[in-house]
Amino acid sequence: MAEQTPPVLGRWNAQDPANAFLSFGDLVPEGESRPFTSPGEGQLSGSDGCNGVGGSYRPDGDTATIRRGPSTLRACPGVDTWLRGAASVRVDGDTLHVFNSKDEEIGTLTRAHDA
Amino acid sequence: MAHPTTGKRFVALSAAVALGFGGAMIAGPASAAPTAEATATATPTAAPTTDAPVDVKFEAAAAKAFTASDKIAAIGHGANGELIAQVVAENVDDKQVAEALEPVEAFAQETTGDDLVIQEVGGTYTAFAPEQGDDEGAEATAYSASDDIVAGAGYGVDTGGGQYGLCSVGFPATDASGNDVLITAGHCSDVGGEVYVERPSTTNVFTGTYDTFELDESRKLGTFVESQFGPMTLEDYNNGAELDPASAQDFAVIEVDESAGFNLLGEVATWSESSGGEDDLAADTTPITGTHDVVEGDIGKTVFHSGRTTGTTSGEIDMVDGIAPIGDPTDGTQYLVYGFSSNTPVDSGDSGGTVMMGDKAVGVVSGGAPASDGQDALLWAAELSEGLKQLDGDYEIKTSGEPTEEPTETATPTPTPTETDDADVDPSLAVDPQEIAAERFIAEDEDQAIEDDRGVTYTVTDAEPGSEVTFDTYAGGDAANAGSGAAPAADAADEPAKSITVTADEDGVASSRVWGLPTADASAYVGDYSVVATTETETLEGSFSVVEGSGDGDEGDGGEDLPRTGSTVAPLVAGAAGLVALGGALVYVARRRQA
Numbered sequence: 251m252a253e254q255t256p257p258v259l260g261r262w263n264a265q266d267p268a269n270a271f272l273s274f275g276d277l278v279p280e281g282e283s284r285p286f287t288s289p290g291e292g293q294l295s296g297s298d299g300c301n302g303v304g305g306s307y308r309p310d311g312d313t314a315t316i317r318r319g320p321s322t323l324r325a326c327p328g329v330d331t332w333l334r335g336a337a338s339v340r341v342d343g344d345t346l347h348v349f350n351s352k353d354e355e356i357g358t359l360t361r362a363h364d365a
Numbered sequence: 366m367a368h369p370t371t372g373k374r375f376v377a378l379s380a381a382v383a384l385g386f387g388g389a390m391i392a393g394p395a396s397a398a399p400t401a402e403a404t405a406t407a408t409p410t411a412a413p414t415t416d417a418p419v420d421v422k423f424e425a426a427a428a429k430a431f432t433a434s435d436k437i438a439a440i441g442h443g444a445n446g447e448l449i450a451q452v453v454a455e456n457v458d459d460k461q462v463a464e465a466l467e468p469v470e471a472f473a474q475e476t477t478g479d480d481l482v483i484q485e486v487g488g489t490y491t492a493f494a495p496e497q498g499d500d501e502g503a504e505a506t507a508y509s510a511s512d513d514i515v516a517g518a519g520y521g522v523d524t525g526g527g528q529y530g531l532c533s534v535g536f537p538a539t540d541a542s543g544n545d546v547l548i549t550a551g552h553c554s555d556v557g558g559e560v561y562v563e564r565p566s567t568t569n570v571f572t573g574t575y576d577t578f579e580l581d582e583s584r585k586l587g588t589f590v591e592s593q594f595g596p597m598t599l600e601d602y603n604n605g606a607e608l609d610p611a612s613a614q615d616f617a618v619i620e621v622d623e624s625a626g627f628n629l630l631g632e633v634a635t636w637s638e639s640s641g642g643e644d645d646l647a648a649d650t651t652p653i654t655g656t657h658d659v660v661e662g663d664i665g666k667t668v669f670h671s672g673r674t675t676g677t678t679s680g681e682i683d684m685v686d687g688i689a690p691i692g693d694p695t696d697g698t699q700y701l702v703y704g705f706s707s708n709t710p711v712d713s714g715d716s717g718g719t720v721m722m723g724d725k726a727v728g729v730v731s732g733g734a735p736a737s738d739g740q741d742a743l744l745w746a747a748e749l750s751e752g753l754k755q756l757d758g759d760y761e762i763k764t765s766g767e768p769t770e771e772p773t774e775t776a777t778p779t780p781t782p783t784e785t786d787d788a789d790v791d792p793s794l795a796v797d798p799q800e801i802a803a804e805r806f807i808a809e810d811e812d813q814a815i816e817d818d819r820g821v822t823y824t825v826t827d828a829e830p831g832s833e834v835t836f837d838t839y840a841g842g843d844a845a846n847a848g849s850g851a852a853p854a855a856d857a858a859d860e861p862a863k864s865i866t867v868t869a870d871e872d873g874v875a876s877s878r879v880w881g882l883p884t885a886d887a888s889a890y891v892g893d894y895s896v897v898a899t900t901e902t903e904t905l906e907g908s909f910s911v912v913e914g915s916g917d918g919d920e921g922d923g924g925e926d927l928p929r930t931g932s933t934v935a936p937l938v939a940g941a942a943g944l945v946a947l948g949g950a951l952v953y954v955a956r957r958r959q960a
Contacts, residue, residue, distance in 0.1 A: 273697060284603065286690060293599070295697040300530075301713060302692015304699050320706075320732030320745040322552045322694050325531035325674060325714030327575045337737075351737055 254279075256309030257341040259292070262359035267299025270333045272346070272359060274307055274314065286319070298333040300326035312341040332357050423476075426468040433465030438489040440469055447482050448473035454485040510562035510581040513647035514547070514627050516719040516726075517634035517671025519563035520619075521580045522554045522589070530554065530694075531563065531578060533672035533718030535729035536653070536749070537629035538618075541759040545621040545629045547587065548760065549717035550729050550747065551594035552615055552694060558589040560619050563673060565634075565641035569714065570676040584625050591757055592617035595700030599690040602701060613688050613703040615731040616752040617717075618760065631763030633719050636676030652765035657725035658750040658901055659685050659705045660833055660866055668707050670730055670744060672718030680709030680744060689745050691732040702731045704748045708741035709733075720746040726762055728752075750901065790827045792834075792873075794898045794905035797822050803887035806911045808880040820880025821894075821909050827873050828900045834875035835866045835899040840892060869900075881911075888913065 254277060264270035275293040278284050287293050287306040294316060296303040305319040315338045337351040344361040427440040436456035443449045450469055456462055466481060473481040516536050521529040532553035538546050547560075554560075561580040565571075568578060593614040597606060621627055632650035634641065640649035659682065669679035684706045690699035709720075711733040720728035728746030736742040753760055801821060808814035825834050869875040875898075881890040895908040 269695065271697065286599070293699070295692060295699055297692065297695060297697040301694050302697050302699070304690055304692035304697070318734050318737075319691075320689055320734050320743055321692050322550075323674075323711055323713050323716035323730060323733050324553060324694055325569075325575055327529065327531065327578055329528075331713070 256292075256314065257312045258307070258309055258314045258339060258346070261362040262346045263362050264299070264333060264357065264359050267329050267331075270297055270299040270331075271362070272296040272303065272333070272336065272339070272348075274309075277309070291317075296333070298331040299329045300324055300331045301334065303334060303336070307339075314339050333359075423472060426472040429468045430465045434459075434462050435489065436462050437465060438486050443482065446477060447479055448477055449482045449484050451484045451486045453488055457483060457485055508564045508579050508581050508644075509583065510564070510586075511645055511647065512626050512628045513645070514562070514586070514621075514629050515632045515634045515646050515650055516653065517636070517673075517677070518646050519565065519568050519578075519673025519714065520549075520586060521561050521563055521578070522558040523561075524554070524558070529561075529578075529580065531575070531673060531714045532716045533674075533714065533730065535717050535719055536726055536762040537631060538760045538762045540618075540620075545623065545627070546590075546758075546760060547619040547621060547629070548729065548749075548752070548762065549617050549619060550615050550731055551592045551617040552691070552700075552731070553617060553717045554589045554592060556589050556592050558592075560586045560588065562586050564644055565636070565646050565673075566644050568641070569674045569712070570636050571638075571642055575714070585622050586625070586627065587619040587621040590618055590620045593755065594693070595702070597701045599699035599701060608688055608701070610688075610703040610748075610751050611755050613701040614752060614755050615691065615700075615702045615704075615747040616729065616756055618756060618758060629763055631765050633721060634671050634677075636671065641676070651721070652724045653721070653726055653762065654724040654764055655726070656750050656753070656762060656901070657722055657727050658833060658899075659722070659727050659748055660835065661685055662833075662866065663705075663722065666722060668709060668720055668722050668727060668746070670709055670711060670715060670718055670720045670746075672711065672715030672730060674712045674714035675710055678710045680707040680742065682707045689732065691745065702745065702747050703751055704728055704731060704746045707744050707746070709744040710736065710742040711744045720744070720749075724765075754904070792825050792828045792898075792900045792903045792905065794896070794907045795824045795826070796896060796907035796909050797824070799909045801909065801911055803881075803891050803911050803913060806881045806890050807883050807887045809883060811878075814878055814880045820878050822876060822878045823896055823898060823907065824874065824876040825869070825898050825900060825905070828869035828875050829902075830869055830871045830873050832869050832901045833866050834869055835864060836877045836879075837864045837897045837899070838879055839895045839897070875900075 256274075256277065258274045259276070261271055261273040273295045275295070277292045278287050278289045280289045282289060291306045291308045294303070294305045294307045301322040301324055303318070303321055305317050307314045307316050316336055321334070333348065333356075335350040335356050336348045338349045338353070340347045340349070346359040346361065347355055348357050348359060350356050430437050430440060430450070436453040436459065438451040438453065440448070440450045448469065450466055452462055470481045473479060514534065514537060516534055518534045519531060520534060521531050524530050530553060532549060534547050534549055536548040538548050540546050561582050562584075564579040564581065569575060593616055595612065595614065597609070597612040602608060621629065630647055630650070631653045632647065633653060634646040635649045635651060636646070637649045640646050663682050664685060666682050667679055668682055669677055671677050682705055686703075687705060688701050688703050689706070691702050692699055705728065711730055712735065715730045715733070718730045719726070720730060726749050728749045729752070730744060731747040732745040734740070734743040749762075753762075798821065805819055806821070808817065808819035814820050823836050828834050865877045867875045867877055881887065890911045891913055893908065893910050895906065898905045898907065
């Protein structure tokens, strides 16, 4: 019952850090195989403002759970890298609520609109 | 009348200089360090009773003033016995300053019969050296780094606008001309990045926070002159690009400023209290005796990393010869990096740092993820032996005990793999025969193969005795198209090659034999094959053809059945962590290392 266009699809930008974002890619169709994502999942990419955020996500209605892959490990003093704690998200119109692994809300992102 | 100090710019003056006024002075608390000992006796206390000694009352009054206002630089006596308070010029009219000075004013009246004299000064005293220059991220301190640079040390790279990215040194090394360089991760900076030494005692290892870091900006460590990250991306791969270690890299080279006097050591920092805590990482290290190519036989072995955030931690290798997508720090592009994984805990700032297997250098920290529910910590290390091949320059890592010389063979009682890039003869591969009749290619088993000289023999000579040599055999003439033209593979990934790893004997010879099992008709093996032999320093290509035997007539698709040896190594399967390990089949592109 994979929803082909889950509400979370697309790019969501943070306000702080200004270059932090999450991008939820197309879902892998049933019957196809990809090396890093299973059918029903999509690829996740992004940045917390200091390191890349990557992995895969599985949507469920207006929420999605995130499975993080390895990210680069630079340190950027002065940058609030809150987004690296993202474990799940919930869509609310053009706002994406981001939660950590303890289901605590750690911030919001705003849907990016194509120019 | 006292002469007011002129000038706005306040250069370094210690409390002792203030005594030049000819009397006892007490400097206010040093501005940048509330706990500095610049205040000898000015501890806030209650006002003493009237029958306390005068100097005690003086100190008490002064202490109250300093506590009430941080714009009072010093209070003391002038040459003529008058009481003087030095106040920051721009604050001299502040109400808070006037209130703070009230007890001192009272004391002045009581003891001298005169008013307190206010002296305007440029600023309050600081216990530290003068300004360092504009840098938002680092404190203006007098930190001057030690000359010694070891593997695992922290550094900052200027990313522009006063911002710094912090990473760790992978391996001190030398280039082909003998110049000092540092090997680190490519994603830490692009070419041109300027590098400064980080003060060890200010890192997370000892303070638990990123906020305390300090850099020695008075002496540049070096500049990034080479940097590779990917460049193949996950999207490229999903669009059909062939996986290739050469384009799945995460290495960079920092050219060290020779004139700056740094001394690079082939040693690994332990980040102990007695070394890092004392800003001297070289005081306590573990040795580096060479490099090691991580192979399947290493799964389960312990590795450790050294870096500026988690110091040294260790874990066990769980996947080798793999490719993982690692997100780019700035725009999230998923670059592919060839390497191996372990459950070693790492954290932001450890990037680029040393990864060791005992005293052998095996990789640099490329990516990682913290332990979470149901998942171990993950360290993805970019494999060093592959990285050294792919970097444009010709680099050799420094080893222990030989900080300034070319690394040479170290004498060891057992033939363990050691770094010998200065071998007089490069390893070479012989394939014999290069053309063989199908019926002579078949053998029942290894015994028959040897006895009847069936199959094709690979021989590598002039390898390092005791080192590992891997032979990967591909159906089809072009190694990059392994599996093409063959029956569709069951798995979406490319048809895996068959791979064998053997150990070179004391004469530096490593050999293997491939033959076809009789489960398929001999003619099924007809076709072209290529072989890739990988030694510690070289990647060598060879090929052979199996031709129609005594004419059975059955048309065979040469690629349908790969020759199977008696000790085939099965490739690893995509793991739950989302990583793909392709075993020996990763060595698609074989090229001779540039001499």
